[in-house]
Amino acid sequence: MDGQLRVTARFRVPAAELRERFSRAGGPGGQGVNTTDSRVELSFDLARSPSVPEDLRERALRRLEGRLVDGVVTVVASEHRAQLRNRQAAAERLRELLAEAVAPGPARRRPTRPTKGSQRRRLDAKRQRGDVKKLRRSTGD
Numbered sequence: 001m002d003g004q005l006r007v008t009a010r011f012r013v014p015a016a017e018l019r020e021r022f023s024r025a026g027g028p029g030g031q032g033v034n035t036t037d038s039r040v041e042l043s044f045d046l047a048r049s050p051s052v053p054e055d056l057r058e059r060a061l062r063r064l065e066g067r068l069v070d071g072v073v074t075v076v077a078s079e080h081r082a083q084l085r086n087r088q089a090a091a092e093r094l095r096e097l098l099a100e101a102v103a104p105g106p107a108r109r110r111p112t113r114p115t116k117g118s119q120r121r122r123l124d125a126k127r128q129r130g131d132v133k134k135l136r137r138s139t140g141d
Contacts, residue, residue, distance in 0.1 A: 005091055007098045011056055018094075019043040020087065025078035039078035042090040044098075047071025060101040073097065
């Protein structure tokens, strides 16, 4: 990993704060699958990283609490045969995960009153339904 992992305009993760671990990937891949360490685990210490702005850290820790182990988030990539492609896939996966975790939530809904027209339509529909039910009643013969 070289350079930085750009998560948002305010939040970039220096490569020095990322830890990569390599291991043998399972699944198909021919003779090389048993000898090549192509599976990549990319870890980032979200809780103790100095590069994360404090407000974003709180939001990300809250949203990722189920995925964190001692404040560290880890992603795995093993879908490609080449280690380099798996490194790129893991970096992209981590970037997307962090970007989603620090994104602001949706704007709060401001409650509004129903319009006069919608109130009138609702009451007309209720009245019409009541008339239909009234016509179905027996006359009591």
